[in-house]
Amino acid sequence: MTNLTDDKDDRIRQVIAMIPEGRVSTYGNVARMAGLPGYARYVGHLLKHQDACSTLPWHRVISSTGKISLPVDSVSHSLQQQKLEAEGIVFRNGKIDLALYGWLTHNR
Template identity: 40%
Template sequence: MSQQHYQRIWQTVLQIPAGKVASYGQIADLAGLPGRARLVGKALGYAPEQLAVPWFRVLRSDRSLAFAPGSDTANLQRQLLLAEGVLLKNNRVQQQDIWQPDLAELLFKLRY
C-alpha cells in the first residue's frame, strides 16, 4: 500500500486527544479510507517511532483492545491509557471515552 495512505492514517491518529480513543474503522473513515480498518492496524505497526503516533488510543469498534488480553502489548496499552485517565473494564473502555471530533475542524487541520 502507498505511503500516502499510511501518512494520512498517522496524521489522523495524531489528532486523537489524550484521554480519548478511536476505533480502527473510525480512523479509516476520517482518513478518507472507508472500509480499510485493517489497513489502519498495519499502518500503526509501521509508524516511525519518531512520529510518536499514539497507537494505544486506537482500538476495536466494540471498545475492546485488539491485542490478546494479558499479552505484553495489551498490558502496555492498558497502562498508557490508564495514565491518561482511560480506564478499562473487562478489556473495554467506556463509551464516554470515545473521541467524537468536530469534523469541520478536523478536515481543516488535515487539509485533504
C-alpha cells in the same frame, strides 16, 4: 504505487496524531476520517508495523467493541492498557466505554 501507499499512510497517521489525550478512536473511525472507509484492517496493519521510536499515540486506537485488539496476555496489550489508564481512561470488564471516551466515534 508507493506514492499512493505513502499518501494513505500519511493520512492515517495525521488522524491518529489528532486523537486527544484521554480519548480513543476505533480503527474504522480512523480510516473513515482519513477518507478511507473500509480500511480499518489497514489501519491496524500500519500500526503493527510502526517504528518503535514513533511518537504517534498508537495506544489510543482500539477495536469497535471498545477492547484492545492485542492478545490479552501480551506485553503490548499491557503497555497499551497502562498508557490509556495513565491518561485517565477507565476499563470495565476489559472494555472502554466509547460513549464516554470515544473521539468523534461513529457507530456504523
